[in-house]
Amino acid sequence: MRIAIMGAGGIGAYYGACLARAGAQVFFIARGAHLEAMQRSGLRIIDFGGAEFTVNPVIATDLPQTIGPVDVILFCVKMYDTMDAAALCQPLLGDQTTIVTLQNGVESVDMIGAVVGAGRTLGGAAYVAGTLIEPGVVKRNNQITRIEFGESDGKTSRRAEAIAKTLNEAGIETTIAADVQTLLWSKFALMTSNSVLTALGRVDTGVIRADPVMRAIYFDAMGETIAVGRALGVELPDDTIERNRNWLDSSAPIMASLAVDLIAGRRLELEWLSGAIHRFGAQTGTATPIHSTVYAALRPHVNGTL
Numbered sequence: 001m002r003i004a005i006m007g008a009g010g011i012g013a014y015y016g017a018c019l020a021r022a023g024a025q026v027f028f029i030a031r032g033a034h035l036e037a038m039q040r041s042g043l044r045i046i047d048f049g050g051a052e053f054t055v056n057p058v059i060a061t062d063l064p065q066t067i068g069p070v071d072v073i074l075f076c077v078k079m080y081d082t083m084d085a086a087a088l089c090q091p092l093l094g095d096q097t098t099i100v101t102l103q104n105g106v107e108s109v110d111m112i113g114a115v116v117g118a119g120r121t122l123g124g125a126a127y128v129a130g131t132l133i134e135p136g137v138v139k140r141n142n143q144i145t146r147i148e149f150g151e152s153d154g155k156t157s158r159r160a161e162a163i164a165k166t167l168n169e170a171g172i173e174t175t176i177a178a179d180v181q182t183l184l185w186s187k188f189a190l191m192t193s194n195s196v197l198t199a200l201g202r203v204d205t206g207v208i209r210a211d212p213v214m215r216a217i218y219f220d221a222m223g224e225t226i227a228v229g230r231a232l233g234v235e236l237p238d239d240t241i242e243r244n245r246n247w248l249d250s251s252a253p254i255m256a257s258l259a260v261d262l263i264a265g266r267r268l269e270l271e272w273l274s275g276a277i278h279r280f281g282a283q284t285g286t287a288t289p290i291h292s293t294v295y296a297a298l299r300p301h302v303n304g305t306l
Contacts, residue, residue: 001166002070004029004092006085008038008060010130010257011102012076013138015147015172017045020055022170027067028060029088035060037136046139048252069094072163075101075112075121079272082108086115093120098159100149102126104191104257105272106184109152122160123180124149125187129254142252150177185229185236190244191256193222195273196294198259206253219245221290228277231284262298265305270298 001024005016008030020026020043028038042056061067070092077085082103089099089112099121101108109123129142147167151157160176167174177183197208197218208214219241226236237243261268274291281288 001025001072001162003027003166004064004067004070004073004089006064006073006075006089006092007077007081008034008043009076009078010132010138011126011128012074013043013132014045014128014130014140014145015074015076015102015126015167015170017043017053017055017138018145018170018172019166020058021053024166024170026059027070028058029062029064029067030060031062033135034132035062037134041136044137046133046137048140048143064088065091067092069097071097072166073097073099075099075103075108076126077103078267079103079105079108079269080267082111083115086112089116096159098122098163100124100147100163102147102149104269105276106181106188107272107276109180122149122151122163123184125183127187131260141254144251145171146173146175148175148177148183150180150183152180154178154180179235181234182236185225185234186240186243188229189222189225189236189240190247192225192273192277192291193218193244194254194256195258196221196290198254198256199262199298200294202259202263204253204255205248205251209248215248217290218248221294224281224286224288224291225277228280228284228286228288231286232280262301267304268298268302270295270302274298 003024004027005012006029008028016026038058038060042054043058044054046052102124109121112121125148127144127146131139133139164174229236274295277288277291278295
């Protein structure tokens with residue numbers, strides 16, 4: 001299977017490295033110093049717990065037109081790069097090419113589809129926490145590698161089964177979701193609470209779960225996301241908060257990418273996180289005081305350090 005990684009940052013590079021190690025033909029699309037490091041020395045992964053492996057050589061480029069059509073594109077760019085990256089996918093598209101988006105938020109399938117055409121893109125959620133710690137080096141920060149994705153109509157298609165088989169064979173636990181909107185919004189509820197508190201507090205989730213005030217606000221923010229999703233017609237299970245409480249109490253502490261980018265002075269995905277909840281809340285008449293406040297507080301930083 002020929003697989004392109006569109007956006008070889010912490011998440012894309014990790015999954016791509018696992019696939020390449022398992023024998024898939026993987027093409028990493030990257031840029032700048034990270035691209036140069038991969039071309040020169042390969043891609044080094046520091047796995048959770050400290051074990052390491054290196055994929056060398058790797059096929060890495062900033063020119064997708066040199067690759068040609070692929071079977072699958074794992075779409076892992078930041079949300080603010082979605083439209084430009086979707087346009088870069090055009091030379092990679094054959095008649096049967098499938099895009100699996102593993103981005104933050106709940107809007108990427110429609111955004112990508114507006115560029116490459118409807119029906120090509122499967123919505124997905126990645127649960128690995130990966131960080132690009134230096135050019136050519138990615139560190140995995142949690143014990144979970146899981147990917148969930150699926151067709152918009154809820155059917156289990158041959159293409160979804162083939163992609164899941166390849167990912168599972170690479171050691172990436174993968175399941176096909178029966179309801180993609182429920183999948184995306186369930187993760188969105190967790191991810192946006194992580195983003196809110198780790199960004200405003202500049203702390204990881206270990207601090208949040210131990211502090212009673214932060215912990216309460218964390219789940220209040222999650223309740224806002226769930227309420228907005230339900231107002232939009234998404235069927236979110238009644239135990240969504242309880243399952244996410246179990247995650248918070250049992251998982252290794254992480255800092256959400258929004259917080260990492262804020263601290264580093266980089267551009268933020270805010271518009272598709274708390275910004276989206278604020279926007280959807282206004283659209284549906286749903287109160288979102290926590291997310292709207294966070295959105296307002298972080299808006300001056302959306303383009304990086306002031």
